Structure formats: structure tokens, C-alpha cells
Amino acid sequence: MTVARPRVPAALPLLGELPRLLLLVLLCLPAVWGDCGLPPEVPNAQPALEGRTSFPEDTVITYKCEESFVKIPGEKDSVICLKGSQWSDIEEFCNRSCEVPTRLNSASLKQPYITQNYFPVGTVVEYECRPGYRREPSLSTKLTCLQNLKWSTAVEFCKKKSCPNPGEIRNGQIDVPDGILFGATISFSCNTGYKLFGSTSSFCLISGSSVQWSDPLPECREIHCPAPPQIDNGIIQGERDHYGYRQSVTYACNKGFTMIGEHSIYCTVNNDEGEWSGPPPECRGKSLTSKVPPTVQKPTTVNVPTTEVSPTSQKTTTKTTTPNAQATRSTPVSRTTKHFHETTPNKGSGTTSGTTRLLSGHTCFTLTGLLGMLVTVGLLT
Numbered sequence: 474m475t476v477a478r479p480r481v482p483a484a485l486p487l488l489g490e491l492p493r494l495l496l497l498v499l500l501c502l503p504a505v506w507g508d509c510g511l512p513p514e515v516p517n518a519q520p521a522l523e524g525r526t527s528f529p530e531d532t533v534i535t536y537k538c539e540e541s542f543v544k545i546p547g548e549k550d551s552v553i554c555l556k557g558s559q560w561s562d563i564e565e566f567c568n569r570s571c572e573v574p575t576r577l578n579s580a581s582l583k584q585p586y587i588t589q590n591y592f593p594v595g596t597v598v599e600y601e602c603r604p605g606y607r608r609e610p611s612l613s614t615k616l617t618c619l620q621n622l623k624w625s626t627a628v629e630f631c632k633k634k635s636c637p638n639p640g641e642i643r644n645g646q647i648d649v650p651d652g653i654l655f656g657a658t659i660s661f662s663c664n665t666g667y668k669l670f671g672s673t674s675s676f677c678l679i680s681g682s683s684v685q686w687s688d689p690l691p692e693c694r695e696i697h698c699p700a701p702p703q704i705d706n707g708i709i710q711g712e713r714d715h716y717g718y719r720q721s722v723t724y725a726c727n728k729g730f731t732m733i734g735e736h737s738i739y740c741t742v743n744n745d746e747g748e749w750s751g752p753p754p755e756c757r758g759k760s761l762t763s764k765v766p767p768t769v770q771k772p773t774t775v776n777v778p779t780t781e782v783s784p785t786s787q788k789t790t791t792k793t794t795t796p797n798a799q800a801t802r803s804t805p806v807s808r809t810t811k812h813f814h815e816t817t818p819n820k821g822s823g824t825t826s827g828t829t830r831l832l833s834g835h836t837c838f839t840l841t842g843l844l845g846m847l848v849t850v851g852l853l854t
């Protein structure tokens with residue numbers, strides 16, 4: 474009863490005002506009662522309406538800055554529809570701004586600027602060198618946002634640090650294709666006859682507050698040939714403990730023995746391994762040489778194609794060898810050996826690798842050896 478009581482006197486005057494109330498409703502018809510309507514205009518900003526057409530109480534509308542404008546930090550960028558169909562206040566909050574400064578490989582933005590994105594005209598930002606780079610003292614590390622909303626040109630104010638001079642490798646080489654500055658790679662190799670122990674390359678990288686090579690220099694150790702083969706009825710002249718690349722051993726036959734083959738062989742290198750240029754010579758007693766003729770017959774026919782000479786010169790070889798054995802003794806040997814020497818440069822024209830040299834050397838002395846035998850046979854008969 475107490476609740477209803479005030480209602481009666483209140484409703485009575487309302488009834489009397491009914492025509493005026495109706496008029497008010499009619500006047501406000503385009504906008505719904507309790508609606509704020511379109512949000513206010515803000516310079517250089519657009520409200521994110523998201524397709525809304527009504528803006529009831531408590532509606533929040535946020536604005537976005539137009540292109541090349543950025544929200545000023547700390548400024549309001551939204552409005553709310555208050556009681557009484559009124560938008561909350563908003564002030565201009567967008568200003569012209571440069572974009573976030575250019576990312577540089579050599580330098581990074583200093584602390585206060587890293588997190589910023591509002592850089593109005595005239596703003597100055599400062600960089601600091603990244604690890605591996607050093608400051609170029611004469612150049613400024615600052616950039617300015619210019620009137621055209623572009624940053625002033627970044628000069629190379631931070632330069633790559635240099636790794637120490639790599640030095641030298643004994644019996645080896647250091648290849649420095651792109652200098653020794655931070656990020657560079659150098660590679661190592663050993664001279665022929667030496668084997669590499671250690672790294673084949675090194676990088677200039679960050680080490681503490683400086684730059685340093687990633688790997689130490691390798692070692693180039695001399696490759697040794699196996700102990701030279703001993704021969705029957707002969708000796709090695711001045712035998713040494715080790716034989717390195719290109720070093721030779723010379724054999725001598727005991728008295729009364731004849732040497733068949735090269736009197737010297739030399740140490741070659743193949744795949745970082747030392748090996749002798751060919752087999753050692755043989756020392757044969759004079760009585761043994763009678764056994765030689767049958768073995769000679771076969772090789773002469775076999776050896777001709779292996780010399781790889783042109784068909785015309787091949788004919789001459791076969792022609793000369795046969796009469797030589799019977800006729801004059803000293804001249805044929807020198808003539809034929811001379812001929813074989815001429816073929817050697819043809820074979821190994823481009824590369825003088827150990828294998829080709831070994832091959833040519835081998836055929837050369839087996840042939841001279843055979844010729845020598847032929848001569849001895851000729852002398853005896």
C-alpha cells in the first residue's frame with residue numbers, strides 16, 4: 474500500500490502532459506531514444522564503426538589514425554556513449570610521423586627508441602653498434618625524421634671489426650678470399666708433400682666483446698715414403714731415416730752384378746700418402762742374363778701400343794727396333810730412348826700429377842731396361 478501511494482499523484486500530472494510527450498517522441502524519431510548517434514569527427518583519424526548504425530549508451534568507439542599519421546602516446550583514441558546520449562570528449566590525437574627507423578645490420582636502435590612507434594618530424598633517434606662492429610668515431614650515429622617523413626640517410630657509422638692477422642702456416646698456405654673482417658672465412662692448405670692436421674678453414678666470429686678466429690691454424694706435416702725397398706745383390710747409397718716428397722734413393726749393385734732399371738727412385742705423394750715412383754732396380758749376375766732372352770720377346774710386342782704414339786711414329790718404332798738389335802749397338806739405344814722421352818711431355822701435358830709422372834716414368838725405365846737387355850743380349854751373341 475505504501476508503495477502504490479506515490480504512484481497515483483505522479484501518474485496524474487503525466488497524463489496531463491501526454492500531448493507534449495508525444496510531440497517530443499515524434500521530434501526525436503530519427504534517433505532512437507538513448508542513442509548517441511554517429512561519433513564526433515577527429516582530425517586525421519577514422520572511427521572504427523564496424524558496420525554499426527546505432528550507438529546505445531556505453532558503446533565504445535575507437536579511432537584509427539590515417540596513413541602517415543601515428544597516435545601520440547598517452548592521448549585518448551576512443552569515445553564512449555554516456556548517459557544522456559552524449560559522446561565523451563576527445564581531442565586531436567594523430568600526428569604526422571616517420572615510420573619505425575630502418576633496421577641496420579651493423580647497428581641497433583638505442584634503448585628508449587626500440588619500443589617507440591611515434592616519431593614526429595624533427596625526432597632524433599640514436600643507434601649503437603651491434604656485436605662484431607665498431608664505432609666509426611667521425612660519423613654520427615643519429616638519424617632525424619625529416620619534413621618528408623623520411624629518415625635522414627644512414628651512413629656507415631658502424632664498421633666490421635677485424636680479426637687478427639691469421640699469420641702463416643709453415644709448408645702451407647692461407648687463402649683469404651674476402652679479407653679478415655667479422656664474418657669472413659679463410660681456408661688452409663698444405664704444400665705438396667705435406668699433410669694437413671687440424672681445421673681446413675676458420676671463421677671470424679664474435680668472441681666476448683671482440684672478434685676472433687673460430688679455429689686455430691692447422692699443421693702441415695711432411696709426408697714420408699715407406700722405407701725404400703732393399704734389393705738383392707745391391708745396396709742403397711747413403712740411406713736416410715726418412716724420405717720426403719721428391720727425395721730419391723739411389724741403388725748400386727754389388728761387384729759383378731748389372732743393374733736392370735733406374736738406379737734411382739723418388740718419393741711421390743698420392744692422396745696424402747707417400748709412395749715410390751716405381752720399383753727398385755734389379756741387380757743381376759752375368760750368368761743370369763742368359764735367362765733374359767725369352768722374357769724380352771714378349772714385352773717388345775706388348776710395349777709398343779702402351780707408348781700411345783701416333784700410328785706413323787709407331788711404325789718407325791717397330792721398324793727401327795728390329796734392325797737395331799742386329800746392327801749398330803750404341804746408336805739405336807740413344808735414338809729410341811730419345812724418342813720415348815719426347816712422348817713423355819705429350820702424356821702429361823696439362824697435369825704433372827704424381828700418377829702420370831709415375832706411369833710415364835715406369836714405362837720409360839721398363840723400356841730402357843728392356844732395351845738394355847736387348848743390347849746385352851746383342852753383345853753376348
Ligand SMILES: *[C@@H]1O[C@H](CO)[C@@H](O)[C@H](O)[C@H]1NC(C)=O
Nearest residue numbers: 545565567568569593594595
Ligand atoms: C605534431 O608534430 C609536430 C612536429 O612534427 C609538433 O611540433 C607538434 O607539437 C605535434 N603535435 C602534437 C599534437 O603533438
